[in-house]
C-alpha cells in the first residue's frame with residue numbers, strides 16, 4: 039500500500055542532469071569523506087550542573103507546557119509590553135513580595151488551571167499573585183510561598199470580600215475541597231463552570247493557535263456532563279512507602295488497623311506534591327466511594343511491607359461474564375446489573391457506552407466519565423455529517439490514537455471501512471475484541487498496534503475525499519511526523535478530540551497554516567466545542583472539526 043512521503047512541501051528530488059550548471063560529481067560511497075576542518079562546528083563546551091540550572095532558570099517555559107499556559111495568562115494580566123520590558127531589563131524576577139509575606143490582593147482573572155490570578159494595589163510594581171480557590175472580583179488574604187518570573191505563588195488564608203454573584207460555599211459537597219488538588223470549582227454553579235471552560239478554549243486558541251481571530255468559528259457552549267458528582271469511573275489514590283527506619287523500627291505495630299499519623303493515602307494537596315489523606319471522593323461513582331474504606335484498610339494493614347510508593351486503582355466495572363475470557367462472546371450484561379469496583383491493575387474492566395460494550399485492561403486508557411460519552415460520540419458523528427450535502431458522504435474512518443476503540447466502534451455503523459491504530463498492544467487487543475463483542479466483522483474494522491503516524495501506510499488506498507480522520511492524542515498532542523503524514527494524506531474531514539486544548543490549538547494552527555502554504559486546498563476550522571468530562575475541576579476536553587476546502 040502507498041506510503042505517504044514524509045515531506046509534502048518543496049521538491050526533495052536531486053537536480054536532474056539537465057538542470058543548469060555542471061552535474062555534481064558522484065561521491066564514492068565506500069570512502070567516508072571527512073569535512074574540511076573549517077566546516078566542523080566547534081564543540082560546545084560542556085555545561086556544569088550550576089550552569090545548566092542557571093540556563094533552565096533563565097529559559098522561558100517550554101512552549102505549550104502548563105507553565106507556558108500560566109505564563110501567557112500572566113502576560114495577559116500585566117500587558118505584554120510591560121513584561122517584555124521587564125525581561126529585557128532583567129527585572130522579571132524582582133518580586134515586590136517577600137517569601138512568607140502575608141498581604142491582601144484582588145483577584146482579576148482565573149487561569150486555565152482554575153487558580154486565581156490576583157494583583158495588589160499596594161504593590162511597588164505590577165506583579166501577579168497565583169492563588170488557588172479564589173474567584174474574580176474577590177479580595178483575599180494570602181501568604182507567599184514562592185517567587186517566580188513576574189509572579190508569586192501564594193496560599194489562600196482568607197476571603198475578605200467574597201464575590202457572592204459567583205461563590206456559594208453551600209454548593210461544596212466534599213470536605214476536602216479547598217485543600218485537595220483534585221477539584222477547583224465546587225463553590226460555583228454548574229453553568230458558570232461550563233462558561234469558564236468555554237473561556238479556556240477561547241484563550242487556548244488565542245494564545246497557541248497563531249490563527250487570526252476571524253478564521254475561528256464561533257466557539258460553542260461547553261457540552262455539559264449529565265452527572266456533576268458521582269461520575270468518575272476511575273480514581274488512583276497514592277501513598278509513599280515508609281522509610282527504611284520506619285520499616286525496621288520494632289516498636290511499629292505490624293498488621294495494625296490504625297493509620298499512623300504520618301501515613302497518607304489520597305491525592306496531592308493543592309499546589310504541592312504532598313499526599314493529602316482522603317477517605318472519600320464525591321466525584322467518584324458510588325461503587326468506588328463504597329470501596330475506598332476497604333482499599334485503605336488493606337494498605338494500612340500491610341503498610342510496613344511497602345518499599346516503594348504505590349498508586350492504587352479503583353475502577354468501576356460491570357461484572358464480567360465468564361465466557362468473555364474464552365473464544366465465545368457473551369454480551370449478556372443487562373443495564374440493571376450492579377457494577378463492581380476493580381482494584382487490581384491486571385483485571386479486565388467491562389463498560390457499556392449506550393448499547394455498545396467495551397472491555398479493556400484496568401490499567402489502560404478509557405474515558406473516565408461514562409455519563410457524557412454518548413453525548414460526545416453523538417456530537418462527533420453529527421459534526422462529521424453536518425454541512426456535507428454537496429460532498430460525497432464519508433465512507434471510511436481512521437481512528438488514530440484509538441485506545442480500546444471507543445470512537446472506531448461507536449461510529450462504525452456510519453462507515454463501510456474503519457481502521458484504528460494505537461501504541462498500546464493491550465489496548466489494541468481490547469479494541470479487536472470489542473469489535474467482536476459488538477458483532478462488527480473483521481472485514482469492516484481493523485486495529486493495529488503502532489505509532490499513530492504509521493496508520494497512513496495502511497490506509498493509503500482509502501479515498502481521501504471520503505475519509506474521516508479522527509485523532510485523540512495524549513496531552514502532548516501530535517508529533518511532527520504525524521502532522522506531516524496527515525497533510526500528505528489529505529482526508530476531507532479531520533476530527534481532533536483532545537484532553538489538552540492548548541496542544542490541540544497549536545496542532546490545529548499548524549495544520550491550517552501548513553495546508554495554506556501547501557497550495558493544494560486548505561483546511562478550515564469548521565467547529566470547536568469544549569466537553570465537560572470532569573465537572574468540579576478546571577479540566578476541559580475539546581473537539582475541533584477541520585474540513586479540507588477545495589479538496590482534491
Ligand SMILES: C[S@@+](CC[C@H](N)C(=O)[O-])C[C@H]1O[C@@H](n2cnc3c(N)ncnc32)[C@H](O)[C@@H]1O
Nearest residue numbers: 403439440441444460461462489490510511512
Ligand atoms: C487520550 S487517549 C484516547 C484513546 C481513545 N480515543 C479513547 O477515547 O478511549 C490517547 C491514546 O493514545 C495512545 N498513544 C499515545 N501515544 C501514541 C502514539 N504515538 N501513537 C499511537 N497511540 C498513542 C495512548 O496509549 C492512549 O490510548
